[in-house]
Amino acid sequence: MAGEGLSIGPDLAPRGWSISSISAGPAWRSFGKLSYQGSSRSQNLLIPSQIGGDTLALPSIGTTGTFGDRTYTNGFVNQDGSTATNGDTWFWGYDSGGQISGDSLRFNATGSRSAYSEASNFTGGFSDDDRLRGISPQIDILLRPPSTFGSPFDGLLVSFWYFGDDSSNSYSNFSANQNRDDFRLDFTDTYDINGIQPIIGAPYTGSFNGPGPLLTNLPFDRERLDTIVGGATADFSNSISTSIDLDGYSLALGPTMSGQIAEGWSWQASAGFTFNVFQWSARETETLNVSLDGAPATVFQQWRDHNSGTDFRLGLFFKGDLIRDLPQDWFVKASLQAEMAGSIDMKVGDSEYEFKPRGYALGLSLGRRF
DSSP states (O other): OOTTTTOOOOOOOOOOOOEEEEEEEEEEEEEOOOOEEOOSSEEEEEEEEOOOOEEEEOOOOTTTTSOOOOETEEEEEETTTTTTHEEEEEEEESOOOOGGTTTEEEEEEEEEEEEEEEEEEEEOEEEEEEEEEEEEEEEEEEEOOTTTTTOOSSSSEEEEEEEEEEEEEEEEOOOEEEEEEEEEEEEEEEETTTTTTTTOOSSEOOHHHHHOOEESSSSSSSEEEEEEEEEEEEEEEEEEEEEEEEEEEEEEEEEEEEEEEEEEEEEEEEEEEEEEEEEEEEEEEEEEEEETTTTEEEEEEEEEEEEEEEEEEEEEEEEEEEEOOOOEEEEEEEEEEEEEOOEHHHOOOOOOOEEEEEEEEEEEEEEEEO
């Protein structure tokens, strides 16, 4: 029969996708920018006083404009049965002649008070930008298209690279102070004794029922002297430590063109899409410390936060190679690659990281053609 026994030769058989070359090597990569915006939980904490508050302890001497029973450290001036009517009393007494000066009789009393104040300072959210750079591995596989695939390109580049980085920061952005001043209150009340002549010598103690010399129940003058005698302080400050582990895995797919430069030298150019997976784990610890009266600081409050995630982003790349042939189908190539992908946001506690994977890579690899 006509045509019987004819067969298609191996060079004429249709060819499918096949590996044209494989290369691998290190690349110095500027992977992208990692930004950190820190906050503080200490600034929103309601911190109770660690040293007490405002106090006032007055002696039992009443007010200068109101009749009353007054007890001093060196005597007393109380009311008798007619004080409310005429303002005088014979129910009084004093301890020492040194309390008399001319027509005046002075009495002393002591009280105390404490004045509390507080203040805080938040310097704002700490921010930091870090360009991620380093050495990473890269593998390039160039696929030869099927013989039946009419294409202006020489092949399809499949490229894989990995990049990992650990970043950390430590800072303080909050402080507060609590202060208490303690005062001794020294009162001096002065009474007019012009109408008591002669005055009974000290010590003298009158009675409610009397009789006795009459003294007005109201002092005509009152002096008060506040003397600081002590106090307390509480000083607060925070410390924040934050860290993030970031790993990026990228697969690039793009058509490739090539050409000859000179004997043993050639070029190759590729462009296309990248498929990126980012895995991250972030930790943050904030400690609020307090020091009482200058003593070594101790932990007042502490917060620990951890968060992690996996994010996928689509990107673009462009890659150019300069290739030098070696014997037995081996070659070396120098590469320049530009890449970019969508940003990812990573939150830990009240703080946030943002990563923008945009950069370039310089690579040197060894490969073989098939």
